[in-house]
Amino acid sequence: MSLQPRAFLASLFAAAVEAADPLAAIRAHLSEKPKGRTIVVGAGKAASQMAAAFESLWDGPLEGAVVARHGPIVDCKRIRVLQSAHPVPDEAGLEGSAELLRLVEGLTPDDLVVALVSGGGSSLLPAPPEGLTLADEIAVNRALLASGAPISAMNVVRKHVSRIKGGRLAFAAHPARVVSLIVSDVPGDNPAFVASGPTIPDLSTPQDALAIVARYGMVLPEAVMRHLVSDQAAAPRPDHSVFNNQTHHVIASAAVSLDAAAVTARALGVEAVILSDAIEGEARDIGRMHAAIARETALRGRPFQKPVVILSGGETTVTISGEGYGKGGRNSEFLLSFALDIDGVDGIHALAADTDGIDGSEDNAGAFADGTTVARMRAAGADPRDHLARHDAWTAFNASGDLFVPGPTGTNVNDLRALLIV
Template sequence: MTPAELLKAMFKAAVDAALPQLCVPAHLPRRPKGRTVIIGAGKASGAMAKALEDAWDGPLEGLVVTRYGYRVPTTRLEVVEAAHPVPDAAGRDAAKRILKMVQGLSADDLVLCLISGGGSALLAAPAKGITLEDKQAVNKALLKSGATITEMNTVRKHLSAIKGGRLAKAAYPAHVVALMISDVPGDDPSIIASGPTVPDPSTNADALAIIDKYQIKVPDSVLNCLRTNEETPKPGDPCFAKVENVMIATPQASLEAAAAVARKAGVTPVILGDSIEGEARDVALVHAGIARQCAMRGQPQEPPCVLISGGETTITLKGKGKGGRNTEFLLALAIALAGMPGIYALAGDTDGIDGSEDNAGALVFPDTLARAETAGLNAKAMLADNDPYTFFKKIGDLLETGPTLTNVNDFRAILIENRLSD
C-alpha cells in the first residue's frame, strides 16, 4: 500500500465509522403510545432519515432538511434541501414548518430529532425583529472573522426562533429524543447545530461580546434583537424534563477507526486530539513541528508512524482565493515541512466538502512544493491570498469524494515513513 493509499484508507475508515446506516438503528427509542414525529437538520440528516425508515417498524411522519446535493430518497419522510453555510429561503421555510409540526403534541407523543453538523445554517428561522437577510449578513461576517464554531453558534442561536433549546420548548410536553452526530470540538450538544433541543448556557450578552471581539459589522436590527429579545431556555427549564440528547457518532470514534487501519498496515498511530482548534495555518505549524520531531528524533513516536487529529480550525479571510480550512492547513503544512523526505499528509472534511468548493480536502507529498514550482505556482503567495484550492487543483492533489452523507468534522493524518539522520 502506497502512502497515499494508506492515508485515503484511513480517511474512508473515519467516514465509515460515522455513517448513519450503522449508528442510527442502534440508538432508536421505543415506539410511543401516541404519534411519532420525525424532524431533523444537518448534512447527515437525509441519510439519517433513510436509516430510520429502514429500521422503524411503526408509523412515521415528518420533515428533515439537509444541504443541497445531500438528499437521500425516502418513502415516508420528507427530505428537503437548503443552503449551507449561508442560509436561504428554503431553510427558513423548512424551519417554520418544523416548528409548526412539533406544536400541540401530547405527553404520549414522541418527537425524534435527527441532528448533525450544518444544522445551524439549515434551520434558518429568524428570531423576532430580524429577517433572513439579516441572518445571511451575520453568517457571512462570522465565516470571515476567524471565530470558532462555538463562538459562531453562540451568536446564531440567539438570532433564532428554533435553535438554542427553542425547538424543545415548542415540542413540550412531548417526549423528545435527539440523535446527534457530533461535528464540534468536545462533542458539546449545545453547539451541534446550535443545540435546538439542548439547554443553552450562553446569553444574549455573550453573543454581543463575540460580535464586539471580532469587530463584526451587523445590521442594527441584529443588535436590537440581542439587546431586547427574550433569552434562550436555560438549564433547569421544565421544557427539558422529557428531552434526551444522545450522541451516536463522534470525531473520536472516527479517529480510532482510522488508527486501526494504520496499525493493520504496520504503522503506529498517534492521536493528537479530536478537538483541535485555532487558525488553520497556525495549527499546521504545530503539526509540522511534531512530524519533524518524529522524523529527526523519534519523539513522541519512532517512525513509521502517523499523527492523527480532528477538530475544526478557522480561517481569517484576507485574500481573494478559493479553498477551505483543510486545504489551507495542508498548504501551510507543506510550506513548513519544506519538502522533508518521507512525510505525507491528508486533511479533509468528513462531510466531503471543504468549505464551499467541490473537494473534501487534499494530500501533501514530499515533492509537493517542487512540483508546484515547476508548474509556476508560488506557494507562499497563494497561502497569503487564501487560495489553497487553486494550488492543489493545479498540481492534481485534491481529495475528491463527493458528499459522504455524514459529518464528524475534519480529519488530519501525517504519515512519517522513516527516521532521518540529524
C-alpha cells in the first residue's frame, strides 16, 4: 500500500492529543457561577493549558494559581502559572503547594473552588508533613521511580507523605464547593490516583503504603518510616462530611484518545484494534509482548488480519537496576525491547510516545521502530542490547535517527503505542 508509515503513525498521535484538548473538555464541564468568589487551583503537566482554557471560557470574576512543570507554558491573564520540577520535586514546588493551600483558606459556602488536575502533579506539589523535609520527599520520589511499582501503588505512598495530596487540598477548602476537572494519565482513570488526588480522597491507608514499600523493597528515610506509622499519616476518608459538597469529572483520558486514534486510522483506510487503555508492567516486558503480537500478525495473519494498526495505552514502568542508567523513558525502553524482537521482520512499523510530548529525561516524546531499526543502530556504532540493559534507549534511537520529537503537547493522558502491520 502507498501509506507512509511514519506520517500515518504521527497522525494517530496527533488525533489522540487533539482528543485530550483541555479547551473542548473543559467547555463541556463548566460549573454554575457561585454567589461568592471563584478560586482556581491546580497542578500537572497540562496545568497552564487547562488554566488558559478555563479563564477563556469563564465570563465571571476569578482568581487563582496552578503549578506546571519547568519549561514552556501557556500565558494566562487572570490565573498565575507557577512552575516546579518533574519528575523529582524542588524548592519551587514547595512554594507552589503553599500557594495553593493559601488560596483555599478562609472560604465560605458561597465560594467555588475549581481544581484543574492532570498527570505529573505528584512531583510538582511537594508538601512534606511536619517533621519531614523536602529532602525526605525527594528520597521517597527517587525510591518510587526506581522501584518498578505501578503508578497506582506509587501514589498510595505519596499521598500518605504529604500535606496536600490524598484529598487534603479539598479538605482545606471546606466549606467552599469544590469541582475537580481531571485529565487522567492513570490506567483505569481512578481520579484519586491522578497527581495523587489533591482534591480526591480514597480509602487507602498508611498501612497500605507500608505494604507497598515492603513489597517493592524500597529503602526510605527513617523519618519517613516513622511518619508512616504515626496518626499524622492518615489521609481524610471519602465518607467524611467535608466532601459532601464536592464533585469531580474526568474530562480526558487514554480511552477517549485511543478511540480517536482508531477513528483516524479507519478514515485513512486501515483497520484499528485497541488492546487496552490500561496496560501496566515492566516496559521491556510489555515491549516483547507487543512484538509477539505484531510478528504473529505479520507472519501468520493472526490474531489480526493485515493491514491493521494495533493500539494500546496505559503506563509501563522501568525498574532501575545496576550502578546507573542512561537517557530515555518508559516509551523509549518499551520500543527498544520491541525493536529487538522484530529485527529483520518486514511490514511492521511502530510508534511509542508519551502524550505530553516528553518521555523521561530528554525532549522526545518517544520513538519510531521497524524491522530495520536494530541493524541501523548497529551500523551507527550502537549496541541496542547494551543500551537496553543500561536503560539508555534514547542514545540508541538517537544513533538510528528514530526519535519522535513533537514538543510539549499541553495535555497528558499517558502513553500511546501504535503498531502498523502492512
